[in-house]
Amino acid sequence: MRTIEIFDTTLRDGEQSPGVNISTNEKVEIALQLEKLGVNRIEAGFAAASPGDQKSVAEVAKRVKNATVVSLARAVKDDMDKAYEALRNAQNASLHVFLATSPIHRQFKLNMSKEEVLARAVEAVTYAKKYFTEVQFSAEDAARTEIDFLAEVVEAVIKAGATTVNIPDTVGYMTPYQYGNIFRELKKRVPSTDLIRLSCHCHDDLGMAVANSLAAVEGGATQVEGTINGIGERAGNAALEEVALALETRKDYYQATTKLNLKEIARTSQLVSRLTGMIVPGNKAVVGANAFAHESGIHQDGVLKEVTTYEIIRPESVGFKSNKLVLGKHSGRHAFKEKLVDLGYHLEQEEVNVAFAAFKVLCDKKKEITDDDILALVDSKMVRGPEAFQLESVQLAYGNISVPTASVRLVRADGSVCEEAACGNGSVDSIYKAIDRATGEEVSLVDYKILSVTHGQDALGEVFVRLQQGDLIVTGRGVSTDVLEASAIAYVRAVNKIMERRGEPTPVSATI
Ligand SMILES: CC(=O)SCCNC(=O)CCNC(=O)[C@H](O)C(C)(C)COP(=O)(O)OP(=O)(O)OC[C@H]1O[C@@H](n2cnc3c(N)ncnc32)[C@H](O)[C@@H]1OP(=O)(O)O
Numbered sequence: 001m002r003t004i005e006i007f008d009t010t011l012r013d014g015e016q017s018p019g020v021n022i023s024t025n026e027k028v029e030i031a032l033q034l035e036k037l038g039v040n041r042i043e044a045g046f047a048a049a050s051p052g053d054q055k056s057v058a059e060v061a062k063r064v065k066n067a068t069v070v071s072l073a074r075a076v077k078d079d080m081d082k083a084y085e086a087l088r089n090a091q092n093a094s095l096h097v098f099l100a101t102s103p104i105h106r107q108f109k110l111n112m113s114k115e116e117v118l119a120r121a122v123e124a125v126t127y128a129k130k131y132f133t134e135v136q137f138s139a140e141d142a143a144r145t146e147i148d149f150l151a152e153v154v155e156a157v158i159k160a161g162a163t164t165v166n167i168p169d170t171v172g173y174m175t176p177y178q179y180g181n182i183f184r185e186l187k188k189r190v191p192s193t194d195l196i197r198l199s200c201h202c203h204d205d206l207g208m209a210v211a212n213s214l215a216a217v218e219g220g221a222t223q224v225e226g227t228i229n230g231i232g233e234r235a236g237n238a239a240l241e242e243v244a245l246a247l248e249t250r251k252d253y254y255q256a257t258t259k260l261n262l263k264e265i266a267r268t269s270q271l272v273s274r275l276t277g278m279i280v281p282g283n284k285a286v287v288g289a290n291a292f293a294h295e296s297g298i299h300q301d302g303v304l305k306e307v308t309t310y311e312i313i314r315p316e317s318v319g320f321k322s323n324k325l326v327l328g329k330h331s332g333r334h335a336f337k338e339k340l341v342d343l344g345y346h347l348e349q350e351e352v353n354v355a356f357a358a359f360k361v362l363c364d365k366k367k368e369i370t371d372d373d374i375l376a377l378v379d380s381k382m383v384r385g386p387e388a389f390q391l392e393s394v395q396l397a398y399g400n401i402s403v404p405t406a407s408v409r410l411v412r413a414d415g416s417v418c419e420e421a422a423c424g425n426g427s428v429d430s431i432y433k434a435i436d437r438a439t440g441e442e443v444s445l446v447d448y449k450i451l452s453v454t455h456g457q458d459a460l461g462e463v464f465v466r467l468q469q470g471d472l473i474v475t476g477r478g479v480s481t482d483v484l485e486a487s488a489i490a491y492v493r494a495v496n497k498i499m500e501r502r503g504e505p506t507p508v509s510a511t512i
Pocket residue numbers: 013016046048049050073074075076098099100109110140170233
């Protein structure tokens with residue numbers, strides 16, 4: 001079994017994602033998490049890009065102890081000097097110097113001949129070796145370079161002291177078969193590649209970055225470069241979590257694995273998403289919210305009977321809690337009952353049937369049913385004492401230069417109606433004052449949270465309130481497509497709970 005080393009460039013190529021700018025503190029935070037994840041190398045930035053990037057590389061270099069910290073540099077002495085300055089305090093440091101080798105880049109970007117590129121690459125590696133034991137050379141746009149010339153460059157930079165040679169597919173142009181063959185060909189033509197790390201670096205322009213990286217491993221690459229969540233320039237880089245899981249899950253085929261602590265993947269992904277603002281799509285492999293979710297009844301039934309029927313990765317193995325049964329209108333009783341057990345309910349079959357029927361009605365109103373929806377549903381179907389008040393309507397007059405005024409209509413347990421209006425400091429305040437008048441209860445609002453607001457046409461606002469009356473503290477929750485309505489529902493439910501705790505009779509059934 002071969003061990004493939006992981007070179008993480010989330011903080012350099014990942015930061016090249018349009019709109020992403022990671023501060024020094026954030027880079028350190030991500031780097032420390034990458035260290036926990038167990039990556040071999042962390043490319044912390046491009047020191048010559050700006051004083052801020054130089055500082056970030058330096059901070060990461062100071063803090064990270066168990067991974068090699070890398071800075072990118074052009075084949076330019078001043079770039080390499082800045083990288084050296086930044087990496088001075090690293091426990092383990094490496095310089096990553098690059099120069100494009102492809103005809104397109106030579107002609108249009110660098111305006112250099114093959115001979116000039118070859119000489120400059122050797123000169124750069126030789127210069128870097130004065131400072132660093134570990135030097136990586138990248139032949140930018142290697143995948144579109146003539147194979148004869150590429151082999152010549154690879155051989156020359158190894159001779160000059162490069163300890164890693166990277167063969168990037170800079171523009172994501174390769175097919176897996178072609179890319180794997182470049183590695184096979186280089187291994188054949190340049191025997192000294194056996195003495196160094198041979199690295200792959202893929203971009204996702206055609207959606208093949210991960211497949212190409214795996215093909216490179218098959219072709220002889222010993223290091224894979226990429227980013228967490230696949231962020232990066234244009235369509236991004238190879239997603240490291242996907243590469244690692246493919247190797248782990250199919251080690252029978254690849255006969256290779258990484259040393260990553262896979263249980264840190266979920267946490268790393270979430271941190272990178274939070275600090276870069278790059279949201280992970282729900283259907284993203286390995287780390288998407290739906291990656292371990294089973295929505296349809298037949299799949300759910302299969303997973304409950306034997307998890308491997310529809311699951312090839314255990315969510316716990318990458319740090320997620322457990323497989324998630326998403327309940328929706330296609331779900332069946334098996335999954336619903338399982339969810340109830342999960343949430344701590346142990347109901348009789350008859351009670352399950354009643355709750356299941358109510359659940360199906362709710363499914364027609366809402367695309368995805370959350371655990372909280374199930375809790376609300378089951379709680380309301382198992383009402384010990386019915387609720388004292390139900391919100392029938394809420395209306396609001398709001399203007400940015402007028403005082404908000406709310407009127408509410410509540411139905412009491414005996415069926416009678418109470419209607420009240422009130423002004424307040426804001427919309428929510430006016431609604432709550434009107435409810436206070438209608439219920440006649442004196443309560444204080446001690447906490448108010450809008451916990452989640454989904455997107456799209458059935459966007460839901462979820463409001464939690466905490467009310468206090470004397471020693472009693474209760475919570476109430478409301479969900480609605482309108483946050484003000486959700487606020488009102490949450491408040492009324494909390495008031496009902498207070499009355500219930502005081503033991504007052506409440507002869508009206510709850511509905512959902
Ligand atoms: C495939 C990749 O991801 S490569 C990394 C890409 N990342 C970045 O570019 C982010 C950081 N970059 C920067 O901050 C800036 O581009 C800097 C500071 C490096 C350079 O800025 P400037 O001096 O203003 O140059 P500018 O970016 O406009 O142009 C790049 C120059 O470097 C040259 N160049 C490009 N690659 C290399 C290289 N590997 N080695 C030497 N020179 C190179 C270009 O030919 C061009 O030279 P020219 O000015 O003689 O035409």
